[in-house]
Amino acid sequence: MSTAQPASAGTAASGQAMIELRGVHKWYGQFHVLRDIDLTVQAGERIVICGPSGSGKSTMIRCINRLEEHQRGQIIVDGVELTSDVKHIEKVRSEVGMVFQHFNLFPHLTVLENCALAPMWVRRIPRKDAEAAAMKYLERVRIPEQAKKYPGQLSGGQQQRVAIARSLCMNPKVMLFDEPTSALDPEMIKEVLDVMVGLAETGMTMLCVTHEMGFAKTVANRVIFMDFGEIVEENEPHAFFTNPRHDRTKLFLSQILHH
């Protein structure tokens, strides 16, 4: 559980934080789902976000790549503020990769085509180069032999690893994970977590919403607990798990750490 930051990861612009959320509020209609969120993430940090369902954890990270819009406050990613300006949004999205709970692979394309699609069409990289780079990432997630198969022919764990490779092909500076292992059978969770740990070791900035506390203990620099739309507690993993300060945190930990 180190806090050292290897230089091979993308770095933020001149000492700025990689991600900043300042006074962010969001409403779904009348429902106040995010309440005054303040969060700063440095380049290379790995943050695990946990909390009961409905606490706004997924909503918060989805605001970071503008899959959800915040109504108040500022979100700044690598120096670019997220507003309704389409150019800013596209810039942020090309630097931020996301891995979803339900994988969301494109079923009509092969694994290789899934990974090469965005580099070819967003960064205009020629097909051969995009596919070569995609094969490298598929080797990194340890499924190069599946390149010509369709997502429907893969297991859940394999699909999620393809999803991770697909996001990595765009060389993002930040990777967001929205409960990446929640839809997987237990025997497949480990293979995906191993890939994520490997990714953390390269110095990637990662924000991970998960219930896998083992992963948090291994890899995270900070653990954040959210409840009812606010950040209740935030601490480095050891202190967080052994000495939680708020009652709500204690209650949540007692509920999830007992199996």
Add this chain to the structure above:
Amino acid sequence: MARLERHPELPPPITEVGVLGWLRHNLFSSPANAALTLVALYVIYLTVPPLVDWALLKADWTGTTRADCKSGGACWAFVGVWFNQFIYRFYPVAEQWRVDLAFGLLVVLVVPLFVERFRWKGWLGAFIVVVYPAIAFYLFLGGAFGLTYVETSKWGGLMLTLIISAVGMVAALPLGIVLALGRRSTTMPVVRALCVVFIEFWRGVPLITVLFMSSVMLPLFLPEGVNFDKLLRALIGVTLFEAAYMAEVVRGGMQGIAKGQYEAADSLGLSFPKKMALVVLPQALKLVIPGIVNTFIALFKDTSLVLIIGLFDLLGAIQAAVKDAEWPQVVTEGYVFAAALFWIFCFAMSRYSQKLERRLGTGHKR
């Protein structure tokens, strides 16, 4: 208790497999089903032999006048004599080779699309949709480079049916896609409103009134001397009409695509047009192939309505033929032939769509 040896592998009972098995499961699986099977067999016995008798066994296949059809069966000689008119109607006989050439060329161009290994299907498809129509149109119309001019009012018969259907299909699908995207827009309310108005208007009027108005009322609104070709008016009317239906079919397909697909495309940084073209539409269109082919089949049959504005497609030609004084009492043969011809084309489209679905289905398993 524990079983020490494995049970030997036995063949299934004779009533479960093969022909007997099929009969038992499909036709006689319950008393009600068995009764229905017997009723159906009886109905077939009552209707099919007389039909086959009339249409095939007692029919007259050759001859040149009505008097040659003596046997009381179907008079297919009538079809033989009028056949050229059914296909080409008033198109000059001497120039009909141009029509044959145009359709022959289309067949030649389309065949490689069915070959598995052919690698330039994208280019070929684009050529067929963009360049070929110009070639075909020139061949039909003439008027330059040595081909005599054949005005559009002389085009008719099956040739005209195919022309109107093909133009309608090729033009309505892209327009329908654009309308569907416009209708689903959340960021451009004016565009969405325009699309809704367009779709609801064109779906609200019958095609026959569209054709009628285009032929009769449009000239009243145009300034003196400006006159649209009648066929062109029909083509535009049919296209706009079918595009509205196609838009709703495509929109249904887009609604069937999981939100996660849109989100994954967004998170990879794909802009709206790229997201639609690369991720959403390929899946949505595959999903609604039945709906699209349905619309195409309906369009193919709706082309008969151009009769109302004085264009004589296949059905128009057949109607003229059955009224011919030289051929009394051939109404049944005429319409049976029309129905058979329409059925062949529509069934072919239906079979092709099933083949397409099967071929494209390999990539779509979840």
